[in-house]
Amino acid sequence: MSFDSVSALFSNVWSIFLIVLFFGGSIFVHELGHFLAARKRGLKVARFSIGFGPKICAWTGKDGVEYRLSWLPLGGYVALPQLADMREIEGDSGDDPESLPQVGYASKFIVFVAGALFNVLFAFVLACVLWGIGQPLSNDAATTRVGHVSATMPGTNVPSPASEAGIRIGDTVRAIDGVTVKDWSSFKQALIMSSGRAPDGRPRTVFTIERDGQTSDLVLYPRLSADESLRMVGISPYYDLSVQEVTANSLGAKAGFKPGDEIMAADGTPIHNAALLSEVLSRQTGSPVKITVKRSGAPVELNLPARTEAAAAAIIPGVGFTVGYKLVHVSPFAQISEMVVTTFRTLGSLLNPKSDIGLSKVSGPVGIVYIFYGAAGAGIAAVLWFTILININLAIFNLLPIPVLDGGHILFATIAKLRGRALPRNFIMSAQQVFIVLLFSMILYVSFFDVRRWVGDVRASQETAAPAKAAK
Secondary structure, eight states: OOHHHHHHHHHHHHHHHHIIIIIIHHHHHHHHHHHHHHHHTTOOOOEEEEEEEEEEEEEEOTTSOEEEEEEEEEEEEEEOTTTOOOHHHHOOOSOOGGGSOOOOHHHHHHHHHHHHHHHHHHHHHHHHHHHHHOEEEETTTSOOBEEEEOSBOTTSSSBOHHHHHTOOTTOEEEEETTEEOOSHHHHHHHHHTOOOBOTTSOBOEEEEEEETTEEEEEEEOOEEETTTTEEEOSEEEOOOOEEEEEOTTSHHHHHTOOTTOEEEEETTEEOOSHHHHHHHHHTTTTSOEEEEEEETTEEEEEEEOOOOHHHHTTSSTTEEEEOOEEEEOOOHHHHHHHHHHHHHHHHHHHHOTTOSOOGGGSOOHHHHHHHHHHHHHHOHHHHHHHHHHHHHHHHHHHTSSOTTSHHHHHHHHHHHHHHTSOOOHHHHHHHHHHHHHHHHHHHHHHHHHHHHHHHHHHHHHHHHHHHHHHHO
16 A cells, blocks of 8 residues: 555545544534533433434433434434423434423523533634634635636636626725625625625626725626536635745746745736736747746746646646745634624525525535535644534524424424413424424435535546646
């Protein structure tokens, strides 16, 4: 077995370990909240399960609670027969809800809210850790300044909305539809979730930009592009592009590129973006190009030999680029508040009929695992960040007033409290059965698109790697 194979195996094992630890841990923490609150309030706890469906393994503790790991890793549950009769979903625990003591509204509310509260507390603890170690923020992600404006949308002859609206390299985007953007991530999020429409139904957004110290509004008509049909306008961020590595005997090495070189210009065009460099070089395929780099603080001119069509796929064959990054220490309160806003904004986009965001854009368990896998490869900070986001999402989603979820149980308990008597058991069971079918149907639906995205990303990675390897 080669070293690369051993390294890949170790990487996969490590990624799986992190997924189990942090994704499984997030579910465990949620159910632990219900469990501890129920025990504190003196309620009967019949079962503590991670996952749904048939059990993989189970044991009964000295406290009389059945602890189990189940086959369907779509969440978990704590069987509390005094609070909700969920036998048709969770399975029969051997307890008759009718024979157990009644529970007051306060106890119901505390137990149902405890799961979400524990998720928030867990997220806060992780946010404190992330605050301490710092988050790596790449220079391209830290800006809203425009570094490249595409003439057309990728793979088409359709003019890009940015070029049509007159956006220029060097412009700084300050807001989209009145929503302030502070970095490229918030810019993309605000654009994708924007819901403005022109009278003819086309997507419409208003960019507030700063140019030469002056602020103005530009109207853009985004295109629904890429496999996900997301709103795009054809711009990418402004940053300094530097050489990270140079492969020996490659075209880049023969041209004289060295690690640490900062790309300043190509064919006389100032370069502050990899896409712009690629565009300038693509116009000169088959011809040599003069490239100016900054080396040890001084400009150096290099002559890049003519490239073939195959070599052009690698921008400069044999040269690996970096945009650089810095560590940022964001307070846990700022992290949590930003994720809460993001979650509610996403929910708002899903419910807004004018939005282009649908359930097919949402990630289910498969998508979450895939993102965790990618985050594991990016480092522990990325894993922590995504785990914090997952826990905030879990807390908010579970408190939605939907039957089967914690918020649905709170809704039923509140209605019963206001009307002075419990809701009919048959009504509650029917509502839960309907919504559990809808919930699992939604999970299957989004999982289909998760798998399609996963497969598409793997294929795209393989297609990108093939010409780049050949170009070396």
